[in-house]
Amino acid sequence: MRAHEAGALHGDIGSRGPAWLRTPVDVNALVPQLWPRSVARDADGALTVGDLGVRELAERFDTPAYVLDEEDLRARCREFRAAFPDEDIYYAGKAFLCRAVVRIIAEEGLYLDVCSGGELAVALAADMPPERIGFHGNNKSVAELTRALDAGVGRIIVDSFDEIDRLTALARQRSVRPRVLIRVTVGVEAHTHEFIATAHEDQKFGFSLAGGAALQAAFKILDEDVLELRGLHSHIGSQIFDTSGFEVSARRVLDLQAQIRDARGVELPELDLGGGFGIAYTTQDDPSPPHDLSKRLNKIVSSECAAAQLAVPHLSIEPGRAIIGPAVFTLYEVGTVKDVDGIRTYVSVDGGMSDNIRTALYDASYSATVASRSSSAPPILARVVGKHCESGDIVVKDEFLPADVRPGDLLAVPGTGAYCRSMASNYNHVPRPPVVAVRDGQARVIVRRETEDDLLALDVG
Structure with missing residues (x-):
């Protein structure tokens, strides 16, 4: 689908010139792949989610707020479970973690990756079975490893020789034998932003293969x-x-497994190929459904094992943002609308880089729509910005919004389930928004809104 069909404009505007401004745009359209599955517009053109209108949500919970379509999240868990019935599917705690989400993914049969003591604490507080927890991280402390051992965490992904020494000493002290995987840096350049590509040689994670x-x-x-x-x-x-990177990665890591077998006579029974599957933030993104991913990854592993004369190991995958990312949108209220010399219109909302740092950090692209009504006004080129004292405080770089967008309108930004709340900050002493889960006409707060009292409680003077 082309970007203008959803009213989305992405990339460098100057390179496209005024032709984009003449392109017919439906500012009310909702592209299904961008939104949680229950999102629709009611008779007045306002968004609904889980049979609740966003105007009601704004009245009850204020803005900004992260809105989670709980049934959408559960459906994505089930789709991955159905597509990978024999594999262990690890939900990425770092994408977004709270006790309610831990309970949901546990009920849906998923495993959980954590990468800090705090994430492990949330998992254990939500009664996640410890044997279904994997512990990542490039610099796990003695205290974190001790807690993992005492809790009975199912697997620890070791990341350095120092960690092997620390964990070995702790295991000897406790007379336990923890299960570990070795994180291997395979030298594959993934087609993604350099800060979220994790298998090239010059970075902090893992043991170098080369x-x-x-x-x-x-x-x-x-x-x-x-x-x-x-x-x-x-x-x-x-x-x-693109799954081609997984093919190269599987070939290299299974070749290492064959070397271990040949040198020590041990054929390792498990393989985790990671994942990090992409989601649609704009109409330019085209994610693969879980069943397609399963077919490709299992074919890759089977063929590479056959070539290396290895038994096919038990496979684990880590879908990453693909489970939680599309299930959430952020709801804002417009405060200021400013035309800048006819170049574009700046639409300021009551949040910004404190609740979504990804645009500033990764140059990430997002979409947006006026959520509280429909409009018959012509489209204008807009940039959605936040309220913080930074010119880089951008939420959506470029989007067509209706020309009558005005203060008091609700604005919704989809695809904010992953890394938005988990990377949120109190920059400018702005309290972080709540997370509101909606299902079957009912809404509940699963992470409450921070208050000024919360900020002051940490300030001991």
Whole structure:
């Protein structure tokens, strides 16, 4: 679908020139792939989600607010579960984590990745079965590893020789044998932003394959025989649409597995290929459905195992933002509308980079729509910006909105379930928004709005 069909404009405006301004645009259209599945417009043109109108949500919970379509989240969990029935599917805690979400993904049969002591604390507080938790991180502390061992975390993905030493010492002290995977840096350049590409050599994660560190890590764990080495882990990045990188990654990591077998006579039973599957933030994004991903990844692993004369290991995947990202939109209220010399219109909302830093951090693209009504006004080129004292405080870089957009309108930005609330800040001492889950005409706060009292409670003077 072309961008103008949804009223979305992305990329450098100057390179397209005034032709974009002459393109017919339906500013009321909703592109299904961008929105949670229950989102629609009512007879007045206002958005509804889970059979509740956004005007009611704004009245009850104020703005800005993250709005979670709970049934959409559950449906995405089930789709991945159906597409990967024999694999372990790990939900990415770093994308968004709270006790309610932990309970949902546990009920839907998923596993959980955490990468800090705080994330582990939330998981345990929500009664996530510890054997279904994986613990990531490039610099896990002694306290974090101790807590993981004491809780009985199902697997720890080791990331350095220092960590192997720390974990080995702790395991000896406790007479336990934790299951571990080795994170392997396979040297694959994923087609994504450089800050979320994680398998090239020059970065902080994992053991280098090319330099031999990954093989030495496996030898060290096997020779010391304290940790239970279950397999290898590879993660090439995030927001990935092309599976060709997984093919290269699988080939390289399975070749390493064959080297371990040939040198030590041990065939590791597990393989985690990562994931980081992409979602649609704009109409230019074309994510693959879970069943297509399953077919491709299983074909890749089967063929590479056959070539290496290895038994097919038990596979784990990490879909990343693909589960929670599309299930949430952020609801704002417009405060100021400013035309800048006919170049574009700046639409300021009551949030910004404190609730969505991704545009400033990754140059991420988003879409937006007026959510409280429909409009018959012609489209104007707009930039949705926040209220913070930064010129880089941009929520949506370029979007067609109706020319009559005005203060008091509600504006909705889809695709904000991943990394928005989890990376939110109190910049300019702005309290963070709540997360409101909606299902079957009912709404409940699962993360409450911060208050000024919360900010002052940390300020001990």
